Amino acid sequence: MVKRDVTVTEVALRDGSHAIGHSYTIDQVQKVAKALDEANVPYIEVSHGDGLGGSSLQYGRSKTNEMELISAAVSVCKQARVGVLLLPGIGTVEELKEAENLGARLARIATHVTEADVSKQHIQLAKELGMETVGFLMMAHMVPTEKLVEQAKLMECYGADTVYIVDSAGALLPHEVKERVKALKNQLKVNIGFHAHNNLSLAMANTLVAIEEGATWVDGSVRCLGAGAGNTQTEVLVSVLDRMNRSTGIDLYKMMDLAEEIVAPILEKPQEITKGSLILGYAGVYSSFLLHAERAAHKFNVDSRDILVELGKRRVVGGQEDMIVDVASELAKKSI
Amino acid sequence: MVKRDVTVTEVALRDGSHAIGHSYTIDQVQKVAKALDEANVPYIEVSHGDGLGGSSLQYGRSKTNEMELISAAVSVCKQARVGVLLLPGIGTVEELKEAENLGARLARIATHVTEADVSKQHIQLAKELGMETVGFLMMAHMVPTEKLVEQAKLMECYGADTVYIVDSAGALLPHEVKERVKALKNQLKVNIGFHAHNNLSLAMANTLVAIEEGATWVDGSVRCLGAGAGNTQTEVLVSVLDRMNRSTGIDLYKMMDLAEEIVAPILEKPQEITKGSLILGYAGVYSSFLLHAERAAHKFNVDSRDILVELGKRRVVGGQEDMIVDVASELAKKSI
Structure with a gap:
C-alpha cells in the first residue's frame, strides 16, 4: 500500500x-x-x-x-x-x-x-x-x-x-x-x-x-x-x-x-484565462449564463459583465435563467 | 492623485x-x-x-x-x-x-x-x-x-x-x-x-x-x-x-x-506551463540552462531533469555553464 x-x-x-x-x-x-x-x-x-x-x-x-x-x-x-x-x-x-x-x-x-x-x-x-x-x-x-x-x-x-x-x-x-x-x-x-x-x-x-x-x-x-x-x-x-x-x-x-x-x-488549444472565464470567476456564476448574459446585454444595451456580477450577488442558480433578462432590463433602466 | x-x-x-x-x-x-x-x-x-x-x-x-x-x-x-x-x-x-x-x-x-x-x-x-x-x-x-x-x-x-x-x-x-x-x-x-x-x-x-x-x-x-x-x-x-x-x-x-x-x-501561442518551464521552476535554475542540460543529458545518457535539480541544489549561476557537463558526468558515474 x-x-x-x-x-x-x-x-x-x-x-x-x-x-x-x-x-x-x-x-x-x-x-x-x-x-x-x-x-x-x-x-x-x-x-x-x-x-x-x-x-x-x-x-x-x-x-x-x-x-x-x-x-x-x-x-x-x-x-x-x-x-x-x-x-x-x-x-x-x-x-x-x-x-x-x-x-x-x-x-x-x-x-x-x-x-x-x-x-x-x-x-x-x-x-x-x-x-x-x-x-x-x-x-x-x-x-x-x-x-x-x-x-x-x-x-x-x-x-x-x-x-x-x-x-x-x-x-x-x-x-x-x-x-x-x-x-x-x-x-x-x-x-x-x-x-x-x-x-x-x-x-x-x-x-x-x-x-x-x-x-x-x-x-x-x-x-x-x-x-x-x-x-x-x-x-x-x-x-x-x-x-x-x-x-x-x-x-x-x-x-x-x-x-x-x-x-x-489532445488539447485543441492550450488552456488559458480568457475574458469569458475570468468574468465567470469574478462574478461567481454558472458558465451557462455567459451566452444568455451576452444576448441580454445586446438587447438592453448594457455590459454583460454588469449582468453577470448582479446575478452573482443575487446567487441565481441554474434553472433561473429568466432572471438574466430581468437583471438586464433593470440595469438598463438604472443607466437612463 | x-x-x-x-x-x-x-x-x-x-x-x-x-x-x-x-x-x-x-x-x-x-x-x-x-x-x-x-x-x-x-x-x-x-x-x-x-x-x-x-x-x-x-x-x-x-x-x-x-x-x-x-x-x-x-x-x-x-x-x-x-x-x-x-x-x-x-x-x-x-x-x-x-x-x-x-x-x-x-x-x-x-x-x-x-x-x-x-x-x-x-x-x-x-x-x-x-x-x-x-x-x-x-x-x-x-x-x-x-x-x-x-x-x-x-x-x-x-x-x-x-x-x-x-x-x-x-x-x-x-x-x-x-x-x-x-x-x-x-x-x-x-x-x-x-x-x-x-x-x-x-x-x-x-x-x-x-x-x-x-x-x-x-x-x-x-x-x-x-x-x-x-x-x-x-x-x-x-x-x-x-x-x-x-x-x-x-x-x-x-x-x-x-x-x-x-x-x-499578439501572442504566438497562449502561455502555459510546459514540461520545460515546470522543471525550471521545480529545480530553481536559469532558463538558459535548459538547452545545455538537454545536450549534456544526451551525451552522458542521464535525465536532463536530474542535472537541473542538482544544479539548483548547488545554486549554480549564469557564467558557470561548464558545471552542467561536470554534473552530468557525475550523475552518469553514479548510475553505473
Missing part, C-alpha cells in the same frame, strides 16, 4: 472533456489512463463532463459512449482505480450500476451545494455496490460556511467516505477556502476533498490552502484540461507538493512526460 | 518580449500602451526582455530598436509612466540617459540577488536624472533571507525608492515569499515590490502573499505574457484584488477588454 499525505484524483478524462467538446476517443482514453496508471496516479475519473448520462443536446453529445471509455480506462489500469461522476437528475442509478459492472470503483455523487438531499439514494447505492464514495458539493462559493457544513453533514450521514468542496466557478478566494475547509474538518469525521477551477488563477493557491487546512483528497487535471480556465494542473501540483515534502505517491517525471507527450497533443 | 493600495507595473512590453522572440513593433507597443494608459495602469515597462541593450546575438535581437519602442509608448501615455529595465553589464548609463531623455520616468536596476553592489552607479544616476528608481533582485530564491535583506539594504542605501524581490525562475513557494517579504518589510524603510513567474502555477498565490505581508508594488503581465510560464496575469490580479477590496486604481473592464482584444492577438 502506498503511503500518501494527499490523494490525487485526475479529472482530465472527465472535467477535461468540457475543454475538447466531449470528443474523447477510446484510443485517447487508453493512452492517457495507461500513462496515469504507470505514473502511479491513484484515481482516474472518466465520464462525460457533466457526469454519467451527460451526453445530450443540452450538455453536449459525447463522441464516444462513456461506458466504452470507462471500459477502455479500466482495461489498462493495473493499480489506479477508475472513478465516475454522477449528478442525480442527469445520471441514473442504472448508469451507476453499469459503470460499476464495467469496473469503476469510485463513485462521485455531485449536487448543487444546497441540494445534498438529492444525493442520498445514489450515495447509498454506491456504498452497497462496494464503491468508494465521494459527495461532491458544487458551486460551494454560493453559500455561507454554516450552510456548507450542514449540506456536507448530509452527505456524510448518507455514507460518503469523503466530502468535496467544489469551486465550480473558480470563484473562491484563498481565505474563503481556508474558512470552509477548516469548518468541515472540525465538524465532519470523513475525509475532506477540494476541487478547484483556475478562473481567477487561484487553483493552485486554493488547493494548497485546502491541504494546509486538512483536506487530504484533491483533484488535478493534467495540463489544466477542464471546464472554464481548467483545474489545478496535476503535474505542477505534484511538483509543488514534492517541494513541500507532502507525498502523493505519484512519479513526478512520468507525470511531466505524459503531460507533454500524451495530453498536450 | 489616484489612491492605491497596490501599485501595479505592467511588464508585458518588457518581460513579454521573451515570449514573442523580441518581435514587438511600434504599432503593437502603441496600441498596448495606449490601452493600458486608458485603463489607468500607473507604470508600463518597455525594454528588451533582458533590459536596455539586451538586443544581441546572445540574448536575442529585437526586431525594432527599443528606444523607438520607448518613444512610441511615451507618445501615447497621458497618465501612465513608462519604465525601463537595466541590468548593469548588459545596459549602460548612456542607454539609461537616452531612455530618460525620450521620456522614461521609472528606472528598474536589476542584478543577481548576490550582486546588488553593481547597481550603485546606475541607481544613483537614475536618481540624479529625477527618475523613480527600483532595485530589482533577481533569482531571489537562491539565497537565504538574511542575505536577501543585506543585498536589499545596499540598494536602499544607493537611493532606490523601492526594492523588488524577483522570483525569476518561478521557484519560490508561498511560505518562502512570506518569510522574505516580512523580513524586508521589517528591515527596510523603502517600498517593497514583488515580481512573480508562474512556472509552478504560484504567481498569483505568491503575489497575494507578498501583498498580505506588506509589498505595495507588484508586477503583472497581461495574458501572462512573459518569460518561462509568464508572470502574474494582470487583468486577473486586478479582478482578485478588487474582490479583496484592495484598490489598484485600474479600470477592471478596460483591462479585461484590452487583454482579449489587443494583447491576445
